[in-house]
Every structure is written in C-alpha cells, then in structure tokens.
Amino acid sequence: MDKEAEKAMFVAWTCEICRREFKDDHSRILECEHCEGHFCAKCVKLNDTEYDMISARKDFHWHCVGCEPRVLQSIQIEKDVEKKLAEFMAKVEYKMKTRRKRL
Numbered sequence: 001m002d003k004e005a006e007k008a009m010f011v012a013w014t015c016e017i018c019r020r021e022f023k024d025d026h027s028r029i030l031e032c033e034h035c036e037g038h039f040c041a042k043c044v045k046l047n048d049t050e051y052d053m054i055s056a057r058k059d060f061h062w063h064c065v066g067c068e069p070r071v072l073q074s075i076q077i078e079k080d081v082e083k084k085l086a087e088f089m090a091k092v093e094y095k096m097k098t099r100r101k102r103l
C-alpha cells in the first residue's frame with residue numbers, strides 16, 4: 001500500500017457542531033460547499049433516508065446553517081438579475097412587435 005492510500009484510510013471528520021470524530025467512510029457526514037466544514041447528519045437533523053437521497057445526488061449543493069443564508073442571498077440576487085433581464089427582454093420584444101405592426 002502506498003502512503004497516499006494509507007493516509008486516506010485514516011482520514012477523520014470532525015463534526016463542527018458536536019465535535020464528534022467520524023473515521024469510517026460510511027459515516028453520515030455532510031460537507032459544506034462554502035466553508036468546507038463537516039457536519040454529521042444528526043446535527044443537521046437529517047434522517048438516514050434524507051441523507052442517502054442527498055448524498056446520492058452528485059449535483060446536490062449542501063450548505064451549513066452558517067453559510068446557507070449567505071448562499072441563499074447570492075442566489076436571490078442572481079434571480080433578481082435574471083428577472084430584470086427577462087423583463088427587459090420582454091419589453092424589447094414588445095417594442096419590436098408593435099413597431100412591426102406599424103410598418
């Protein structure tokens with residue numbers, strides 16, 4: 001066994017909330033995408049089924065309670081920009097249509 005693989009085997013996650021160490025791969029731990037902190041499923045109030053559903057999805061983005069408000073805020077800003085852009089495009093389209101009618 002090489003050193004890298006050996007190291008990987010001894011990786012332990014410490015839950016940021018309960019400070020418990022989780023050493024095996026099957027522990028139900030979530031990693032916050034924003035602060036990269038680790039949280040056990042128990043502390044984030046996920047049951048086994050919910051956890052399995054989340055961890056099975058590769059496109060799922062999970063954020064801890066500390067980061068979630070910030071992440072949600074930036075998503076909201078993005079949505080607002082998108083909405084304004086959509087409104088603007090709708091106006092432009094409307095103008096073009098009415099102009100075409102007049103011609």
Ligand SMILES: [Zn+2]
Nearest residue numbers: 015018040043
């Ligand atoms: Zn915990």
Ligand SMILES: [Zn+2]
Nearest residue numbers: 032035064067
């Ligand atoms: Zn976080």
